[in-house]
Amino acid sequence: MSNIGIDLGTTNSLVAVVMGGRARCLLDDDGRAILPSAVRYTAEGPVVGYAALDDAAGHAATTLTSVKRFMGRSMDEARSEAAQLHYELAPPDDASEEKVVRMAVGERLVTPIEVSAEILKALKERAEECLLGGVGGAVITVPAYFDDAQRQATRDAGRLAGLNVLRLLNEPTAAAIAYGLQERSQGTFAIYDLGGGTFDISILRLEDGVFQVLSTAGDTHLGGDDFDRLIAERLLNEAGVVGARGGALRGAMEAAESAKRALTDAESTEVVAQLGEVSATFTLSRDTLNTLIRPLVDRTLTACQQALSDAQLTAAQIDGVVLVGGSTRVPLVRQVVEAFFGRVPFSDIDPDQVVAVGAAMQADILSGESELSEDVLLMDVVPLSLGLETMGGVVEKLIWRCSPIPSSASQTFTTHVDGQTAVSIHVVQGEREMARDNRSLARFKLGGIPPMPAGLPRVEVQFLVDANGILTVTATEQYTGKQSNIEIVPSYGLTDEQIEEMLESSIDAAETDVDERLLVEAKVEAEQILRAVEKALSSDADMVQEDELGSIQAVVAELKSAIDAQERKKVNDLSKKLDEVTAPFAQRRIERDLQLALRGQSALEVADRLDRSNV
Amino acid sequence: MICWKCHERLSSLRCASCGALVPPPAQPELFGALGLDRRYHVEAEAIDGAWRRRSKDTHPDRFAASSAVERRMALQWTATLNEARRVLRDPVARAWYLATGKPHPAESGGPKLSPEFLEEIFELRMAADDEPDAVRDTAAKLRARLDADLEDLFSRWERGEGDLSPVPERLSRLKYVDNLLRELPA
Numbered sequence: 001m002s003n004i005g006i007d008l009g010t011t012n013s014l015v016a017v018v019m020g021g022r023a024r025c026l027l028d029d030d031g032r033a034i035l036p037s038a039v040r041y042t043a044e045g046p047v048v049g050y051a052a053l054d055d056a057a058g059h060a061a062t063t064l065t066s067v068k069r070f071m072g073r074s075m076d077e078a079r080s081e082a083a084q085l086h087y088e089l090a091p092p093d094d095a096s097e098e099k100v101v102r103m104a105v106g107e108r109l110v111t112p113i114e115v116s117a118e119i120l121k122a123l124k125e126r127a128e129e130c131l132l133g134g135v136g137g138a139v140i141t142v143p144a145y146f147d148d149a150q151r152q153a154t155r156d157a158g159r160l161a162g163l164n165v166l167r168l169l170n171e172p173t174a175a176a177i178a179y180g181l182q183e184r185s186q187g188t189f190a191i192y193d194l195g196g197g198t199f200d201i202s203i204l205r206l207e208d209g210v211f212q213v214l215s216t217a218g219d220t221h222l223g224g225d226d227f228d229r230l231i232a233e234r235l236l237n238e239a240g241v242v243g244a245r246g247g248a249l250r251g252a253m254e255a256a257e258s259a260k261r262a263l264t265d266a267e268s269t270e271v272v273a274q275l276g277e278v279s280a281t282f283t284l285s286r287d288t289l290n291t292l293i294r295p296l297v298d299r300t301l302t303a304c305q306q307a308l309s310d311a312q313l314t315a316a317q318i319d320g321v322v323l324v325g326g327s328t329r330v331p332l333v334r335q336v337v338e339a340f341f342g343r344v345p346f347s348d349i350d351p352d353q354v355v356a357v358g359a360a361m362q363a364d365i366l367s368g369e370s371e372l373s374e375d376v377l378l379m380d381v382v383p384l385s386l387g388l389e390t391m392g393g394v395v396e397k398l399i400w401r402c403s404p405i406p407s408s409a410s411q412t413f414t415t416h417v418d419g420q421t422a423v424s425i426h427v428v429q430g431e432r433e434m435a436r437d438n439r440s441l442a443r444f445k446l447g448g449i450p451p452m453p454a455g456l457p458r459v460e461v462q463f464l465v466d467a468n469g470i471l472t473v474t475a476t477e478q479y480t481g482k483q484s485n486i487e488i489v490p491s492y493g494l495t496d497e498q499i500e501e502m503l504e505s506s507i508d509a510a511e512t513d514v515d516e517r518l519l520v521e522a523k524v525e526a527e528q529i530l531r532a533v534e535k536a537l538s539s540d541a542d543m544v545q546e547d548e549l550g551s552i553q554a555v556v557a558e559l560k561s562a563i564d565a566q567e568r569k570k571v572n573d574l575s576k577k578l579d580e581v582t583a584p585f586a587q588r589r590i591e592r593d594l595q596l597a598l599r600g601q602s603a604l605e606v607a608d609r610l611d612r613s614n615v
Numbered sequence: 616m617i618c619w620k621c622h623e624r625l626s627s628l629r630c631a632s633c634g635a636l637v638p639p640p641a642q643p644e645l646f647g648a649l650g651l652d653r654r655y656h657v658e659a660e661a662i663d664g665a666w667r668r669r670s671k672d673t674h675p676d677r678f679a680a681s682s683a684v685e686r687r688m689a690l691q692w693t694a695t696l697n698e699a700r701r702v703l704r705d706p707v708a709r710a711w712y713l714a715t716g717k718p719h720p721a722e723s724g725g726p727k728l729s730p731e732f733l734e735e736i737f738e739l740r741m742a743a744d745d746e747p748d749a750v751r752d753t754a755a756k757l758r759a760r761l762d763a764d765l766e767d768l769f770s771r772w773e774r775g776e777g778d779l780s781p782v783p784e785r786l787s788r789l790k791y792v793d794n795l796l797r798e799l800p801a
């Protein structure tokens with residue numbers, strides 16, 4: 001089994017693998033590494049890649065491109081984006097559907113996750129053909145600025161494609177690994193990524209084999225396609241074509257792209273453009289091209305400056321620059337980048353392939369049997385701050401932007417009304433002061449709080465961001481010491497049930513995937529209950545009756561062995577049973593605390609004491 | 616310490632013979648998590664070095680092929696190390712942590728400050744618009760005195776003399792002075 005690395009791009013996607021100690025991209029039957037990120041839905045099923053782009057104009061309504069722009073976005077966020085593409089967004093049937101973008105292709109509706117899964121499946125199949133031992137796990141790259149929802153959506157797409165997603169890796173970090181920058185003892189690097197439709201700049205710091213993303217900036221609507229558009233406009237101008245549409249516009253764009261390519265090596269080129277009925281010949285010099293695109297290239301430098309100031313660095317402090325993305329082949333781009341950073345950028349690796357190559361290297365290292373250096377660690381950071389909405393709609397940040405991940409934080413809440421039994425919690429991501437100006441990640445209600453005077457319950461909300469940048473929120477009611485009925489309703493993307501339905505209805509997805517995930521979830525929950533019970537037993541041993549202790553310990557032991565034996569149903573049943581047998585003990589703890597409160601101590605003192613007993 | 620999985624003797628967080636990780640403590644002591652002594656006087660480089668060394672042992676990437684339980688332990692450990700680095704690198708948070716076990720004052724606002732001190736700050740604030748330079752001067756002197764005071768408390772504590780009980784009060788004052796300095800017109 002070999003682990004694979006996947007660059008799931010906006011315009012193009014690639015898959016790579018380490019063979020014989022070297023990473024290489026896997027090719028299709030025609031010898032091409034690139035798989036265009038395009039899916040056409042036909043009566044016979046989805047068609048992916050170059051085949052989907054053939055005569056895309058004739059099938060505009062059923063050919064989906066650039067879906068990466070919609071990953072993890074709500075309908076509302078997607079509308080302005082869709083206006084620039086040729087998409088038909090399906091109008092939501094009800095408010096709950098407003099959360100997820102759905103695209104109408106012919107008779108059916110598809111989500112960006114499903115479309116991305118088709119692209120991933122095609123890459124997986126390519127890998128299966130090439131790798132005799134089969135495909136193990138996969139590392140999938142994401143832009144460094146992708147928020148929680150976008151990362152979750154990417155991971156879900158991988159799951160839907162039947163991939164075992166080992167890790168989501170930031171694209172710039174992947175590019176740095178591809179160049180072996182981790183083998184230096186230290187340094188600060190700029191990763192300049194200019195693709196077809198997006199531009200990203202990231203500053204990475206390496207020290208003692210640990211990589212950290214210091215800052216990122218960019219422009220989500222700037223890329224090589226914009227260069228083509230400017231050249232095409234000029235061609236049409238010269239030909240005297242006004243208001244070109246359809247065939248004429250497409251012909252001009254095609255001619256523009258081939259002129260741009262030719263000018264990578266030549267000083268001047270002649271292209272023939274088929275502008276609808278007429279064909280015209282143009283001469284374009286590199287100087288003219290440079291004048292045309294200069295303002296766009298300068299815009300990338302503004303973002304570079306922003307990323308440098310965010311990292312509190314100057315261009316002179318950068319030890320190396322890596323070029324990523326096909327558009328960095330344009331000579332002016334290289335010149336401008338070189339002048340800005342005052343050094344020749346690295347460009348030995350094909351800029352289209354560099355991210356996939358790095359992902360494959362990381363995938364190989366994760367296998368634990370790598371020939372590559374294992375001494376490097378990729379410590380990514382949270383792209384945007386994570387916080388909770390507090391009184392008056394103000395955000396209280398729990399995890400700050402650019403904190404290294406994994407990262408955890410917690411916050412204690414209480415009730416405002418006597419006898420209140422539930423607390424609403426709103427999780428947001430972003431840098432703005434007010435919750436409504438940030439991205440809403442999840443709303444949930446912590447119920448089952450025992451009725452107590454206001455201010456007495458202590459509900460601890462814990463944030464845990466994993467190495468992929470994905471957030472898990474748990475809440476614990478401190479009196480009972482157990483996780484009360486937390487109901488998490490994600491306010492974006494797909495619910496777990498929806499993903500599960502998709503997985504079940506997908507023929508390709510092995511049933512074991514679902515089983516395994518359910519088992520993991522059951523085990524995680526059981527472990528949380530076990531921890532809480534053990535904590536309560538050690539802090540309040542005097543409050544347990546002897547026969548009670550015996551039955552609690554028996555269930556604890558049974559549950560632990562069920563976890564070890566990986567028996568999902570048993571784990572679930574025993575978790576419930578443990579809850580039941582500890583209920584009287586939990587009740588006594590609550591009563592004791594309430595009595596303390598009534599004995600004239602203020603709620604605050606009781607809370608303080610509880611705090612200490614939990615330290 | 617003995618490895619929970621293979622019972623070999625441990626020399627770091629990760630067992631050299633079987634690769635298992637020491638289970639993460641539920642309520643970790645942040646200096647201990649990084650393997651550092653509980654001291655106020657610690658260089659940022661020493662914290663970063665300890666953080667990198669330990670992260671390499673605990674990072675979830677090292678456990679991609681391990682069981683779910685071990686992956687979760689790796690996640691918790693690394694999150695703890697990141698928290699420890701963040702708190703201990705900040706001298707004020709580090710001082711709070713050593714004195715109170717929390718990296719910031721309690722929600723109820725921390726220790727009570729003397730009316731004289733609050734009066735002094737109030738007067739300085741009032742004068743800030745008219746004579747910012749003089750106020751800045753006075754505030755800077757106040758800050759230097761508090762710094763020296765804290766320095767003295769921690770130095771003695773590190774030699775085993777005295778305790779840290781006066782620290783929260785000094786830190787609360789420091790916050791007032793810092794807020795004042797920050798709000799002064801440039």
Ligand SMILES: [Zn+2]
Pocket residue numbers: 618619620621622623630631632633634635
């Ligand atoms: Zn061991």
